[in-house]
Amino acid sequence: xxxxxxxxxxxxxxxxxxxxxxxxxxxxxxxxxxxxxxxxxxxxxxxxxxxxxxxxxxxxxxxxxxxxxxxxxxxxxxxxxxxxxxxxxxxxxxxxxxxxxxxxxxxxxxxxxxxxxxxxxxxxxxxxxxxxxxxxxxxxxxxxxxxxxxxxxxxxxxxxxxxxxxxxxxxxxxxxxxxxxxxxxxxxxxxxxxxxxxxxxxxxxxxxxxxxxxxxxxxxxxxxxxxxxxxxxxxxxxxxxxxxxxxxxxxxxxxxxxxxxxxxxxxxxxxxxxxxxxxxxxxxxxxxxxxxxxxxxxxxxxxxxxxxxxxxxxxxxxxxxxxxxxxxxxxxxxxxxxxxxxxxxxxxxxxxxxxxxxxxxxxxxxxxxxxxxxxxxxxxxxxxxxxxxxx
Amino acid sequence: xxxxxxxxxxxxxxxxxxxxxxxxxxxxxxxxxxxxxxxxxxxxxxxxxxxxxxxxxxxxxxxxxxxxxxxxxxxxxx
Numbered sequence: 001x002x003x004x005x006x007x008x009x010x011x012x013x014x015x016x017x018x019x020x021x022x023x024x025x026x027x028x029x030x031x032x033x034x035x036x037x038x039x040x041x042x043x044x045x046x047x048x049x050x051x052x053x054x055x056x057x058x059x060x061x062x063x064x065x066x067x068x069x070x071x072x073x074x075x076x077x078x079x080x081x082x083x084x085x086x087x088x089x090x091x092x093x094x095x096x097x098x099x100x101x102x103x104x105x106x107x108x109x110x111x112x113x114x115x116x117x118x119x120x121x122x123x124x125x126x127x128x129x130x131x132x133x134x135x136x137x138x139x140x141x142x143x144x145x146x147x148x149x150x151x152x153x154x155x156x157x158x159x160x161x162x163x164x165x166x167x168x169x170x171x172x173x174x175x176x177x178x179x180x181x182x183x184x185x186x187x188x189x190x191x192x193x194x195x196x197x198x199x200x201x202x203x204x205x206x207x208x209x210x211x212x213x214x215x216x217x218x219x220x221x222x223x224x225x226x227x228x229x230x231x232x233x234x235x236x237x238x239x240x241x242x243x244x245x246x247x248x249x250x251x252x253x254x255x256x257x258x259x260x261x262x263x264x265x266x267x268x269x270x271x272x273x274x275x276x277x278x279x280x281x282x283x284x285x286x287x288x289x290x291x292x293x294x295x296x297x298x299x300x301x302x303x304x305x306x307x308x309x310x311x312x313x314x315x316x317x318x319x320x321x322x323x324x325x326x327x328x329x330x331x332x333x334x335x336x337x338x339x340x341x342x343x344x345x346x347x348x349x350x351x352x353x354x355x356x357x358x359x360x361x362x363x364x365x366x367x368x369x370x371x372x373x374x375x376x377x378x379x380x381x382x383x384x385x386x387x388x389x390x391x
Numbered sequence: 392x393x394x395x396x397x398x399x400x401x402x403x404x405x406x407x408x409x410x411x412x413x414x415x416x417x418x419x420x421x422x423x424x425x426x427x428x429x430x431x432x433x434x435x436x437x438x439x440x441x442x443x444x445x446x447x448x449x450x451x452x453x454x455x456x457x458x459x460x461x462x463x464x465x466x467x468x469x
Contacts (some may be wrong), residue, residue, distance in 0.1 A: 038408065040430070041431075046428055050413055069408075069461075234440055235408045235438055236438060248408045248410075
């Protein structure tokens with residue numbers, strides 16, 4: 001794979017570059033298959049259908065899911081979260097979430113709040129850490145869903161999802177994990193972790209293209225979960241009612257088969273490299289970021305400061321400089337891609353104390369090298385020193 | 392004569408969805424059971440999907456291969 005000339009440290013938004021296998025699988029679909037899956041019996045349609053099934057198989061293997069048909073494809077984690085939140089919760093019911101969530105959780109919840117949903121947002125520490133006991137205390141008689149991120153998209157802090165899932169199970173409340181920042185980068189086992197609903201995106205650590213994502217639904221929960229959209233599925237075509245079986249209940253309309261072909265290849269890449277190996281590499285990069293950024297005069301680093309308890313995401317601010325100014329300097333002078341501001345998670349910035357200006361986020365991926373991290377730390381050092389001298 | 396007739400007769404296994412049919416395909420392939428993917432015959436169902444055709448004498452093998460692995464609607468004689 002040709003390494004790009006830019007130093008790309010915005011992997012928490014979209015991973016890049018991708019493994020060659022990802023775009024090769026997409027090219028193969030576009031050139032040689034192209035048909036609509038599950039809509040006819042001809043060989044190309046069947047081949048397209050096989051691509052969807054192979055992608056479900058790869059994801060099922062990665063997450064320890066017995067039945068690959070329990071996985072539904074969506075456009076992204078946001079659509080999966082909307083499907084869960086709008087599909088389960090009704091006015092008068094109650095939902096528990098945390099103060100580290102992305103707007104893909106908060107905005108649907110706030111919209112439903114206007115229609116009579118009760119929402120409890122459990123406070124996390126300024127390092128982004130969640131005390132699971134607070135989740136238990138927030139549970140009420142009418143609590144119908146607990147939804148938390150698996151790792152913060154701002155500071156990378158991992159949530160105690162094992163403890164939360166035990167609490168949810170003991171109260172018989174479905175637990176939804178937003179694994180946008182962890183799927184492919186951190187071990188996830190549906191059975192060992194007792195996960196009811198797992199939301200993932202394809203274009204981050206699963207190394208698929210944008211426009212792909214999905215949702216795992218535990219057996220039985222599909223009876224409580226309304227679909228977000230209804231329409232043609234290629235099945236039960238005589239009926240004007242939506243099918244009630246998996247995955248068709250939640251997969252109306254022609255899917256993003258070309259994207260899912262790439263998602264399958266990206267997921268298989270993760271399986272081949274091994275999640276333990278990917279994780280070990282990213283822990284090393286995160287350690288470098290924490291040590292390097294944390295020791296620059298004038299730089300404030302946020303988060304737990306422990307690579308074992310977070311994913312490869314670091315947020316910082318520089319005294320007297322706005323995050324957008326730093327991101328611009330990193331790009332224009334040093335060729336380093338970062339992301340400034342609120343990262344679509346205003347409540348999480350309030351929690352860590354960086355609202356309303358936000359932070360600069362550097363996020364590494366499997367293809368990031370030690371040298372690139374060293375160059376980035378050197379660049380931030382120069383920017384901070386310059387600003388200090390000017391000030 | 393009766394035995395010959397059975398050897399040349401086919402059955403089909405019908406699924407809720409194409410995904411189910413393609414999952415079953417993988418299982419039959421793994422067990423080495425001969426099959427062909429065909430469009431669902433209109434007299435059996437109005438679904439626009441596909442089903443798996445196999446030799447009727449293999450029915451018990453097919454049922455065993457699919458048992459508890461993939462849910463199917465029914466097995467019908469052609």
